[in-house]
Amino acid sequence: MRTLRDIPALRETLGDARRRGDRVALVPTMGNLHEGHLALVAAARQRAEVVVATIFVNPLQFGPGEDLDAYPRTLAEDQARLEAAGCDLLFTPDTDTLYPRGLEAQTRIVVPEVTEGLCGASRPGHFDGVSTVVGMLFNLVQPDLACFGEKDYQQLAVIRRLVADLHLPIEILGVPIVRAEDGLALSSRNGYLSAEQRRIAPRLYVTLCKLRDTLESGGDTSASLEHGWADLKQAGFDPDYLELRAADLGPVIPSTREAILLAAARLGPTRLIDNLALTLPR
Ligand SMILES: Nc1ncnc2c1ncn2[C@@H]1O[C@H](COP(=O)(O)OP(=O)(O)OP(=O)(O)O)[C@@H](O)[C@H]1O
Numbered sequence: 614m615r616t617l618r619d620i621p622a623l624r625e626t627l628g629d630a631r632r633r634g635d636r637v638a639l640v641p642t643m644g645n646l647h648e649g650h651l652a653l654v655a656a657a658r659q660r661a662e663v664v665v666a667t668i669f670v671n672p673l674q675f676g677p678g679e680d681l682d683a684y685p686r687t688l689a690e691d692q693a694r695l696e697a698a699g700c701d702l703l704f705t706p707d708t709d710t711l712y713p714r715g716l717e718a719q720t721r722i723v724v725p726e727v728t729e730g731l732c733g734a735s736r737p738g739h740f741d742g743v744s745t746v747v748g749m750l751f752n753l754v755q756p757d758l759a760c761f762g763e764k765d766y767q768q769l770a771v772i773r774r775l776v777a778d779l780h781l782p783i784e785i786l787g788v789p790i791v792r793a794e795d796g797l798a799l800s801s802r803n804g805y806l807s808a809e810q811r812r813i814a815p816r817l818y819v820t821l822c823k824l825r826d827t828l829e830s831g832g833d834t835s836a837s838l839e840h841g842w843a844d845l846k847q848a849g850f851d852p853d854y855l856e857l858r859a860a861d862l863g864p865v866i867p868s869t870r871e872a873i874l875l876a877a878a879r880l881g882p883t884r885l886i887d888n889l890a891l892t893l894p895r
């Protein structure tokens with residue numbers, strides 16, 4: 614696996630692949646890689662001749678007071694994991710390489726509607742930062758396929774919308790959530806949890822599973838969500854949101870069958886997110 618830090622080298626290397634007619638898959642990450650990220654690489658590996666991963670802790674998507682400085686940076690371990698997973702190319706640029714004029718002067722991509730509510734409400738500007746950097750990576754790599762995790766469900770919806778609205782010829786593949794044995798969705802931020810918080814953390818998934826079972830058997834939505842909220846509080850979480858939406862993140866209407874439960878909750882300073890699909894009864 615080659616590691617590249619600058620844009621001309623990336624363009625030159627990918628130019629060779631494209632001239633060979635190779636299919637190129639992109640896996641964008643912020644590093645500190647775990648089995649969730651490696652599932653994205655495996656999905657890419659199965660579908661393309663050239664797999665490009667990126668590691669970039671994107672300052673444009675962090676709000677004031679968020680964990681930009683604390684975010685774990687583990688490049689040597691990440692390189693070894695990517696290599697073992699069959700990744701061909703790692704692009705890991707500096708901030709100045711992607712944003713040479715600084716963050717304030719950066720042209721941005723703003724995706725409407727699907728960014729409203731959920732994480733878009735609790736992290737203002739976050740999805741503008743995500744869409745801008747992902748749009749930039751799409752332009753630099755020009756992949757045929759890009760893989761994103763369903764753990765960041767709203768992010769995946771935002772990327773699908775961006776690709777549709779800008780008519781980008783890129784297939785977006787959503788990869789199912791990889792969980793620890795106790796159900797906790799793998800996340801780099803799990804590393805912030807104390808031993809006691811790590812013991813509590815799987816209760817987020819347990820709450821979602823309980824809610825799914827209740828709603829699939831016809832339970833009242835608002836009463837069930839209230840119970841779920843209380844369960845999270847009782848477990849020691851500070852819930853941010855707990856919502857039922859249609860699978861496309863639109864509102865649930867009487868004809869909605871395929872739906873999604875989405876939650877974000879803090880355990881101490883750590884913000885965890887999770888989601889679970891369900892089918893509503895007729
Ligand atoms: N448990 C998981 N299962 C599947 N995909 C995942 C999982 N965790 C992260 N991903 C996906 O990996 C990609 C890169 O995510 P990122 O580097 O932010 O990792 P993360 O573990 O989600 O970190 P964070 O704690 O910052 O949310 C995203 O598409 C994300 O949805």
Ligand SMILES: CC(C)(CO)[C@@H](O)C(=O)[O-]
Pocket residue numbers: 641642643669671674743746747765768
């Ligand atoms: C897609 C992404 C790499 C953009 O910085 C990030 O939001 C992430 O890791 O999910």
Ligand code: BAL
Pocket residue numbers: 674765768
């Ligand atoms: N995993 C999405 C990136 C973020 O939380 O900033």
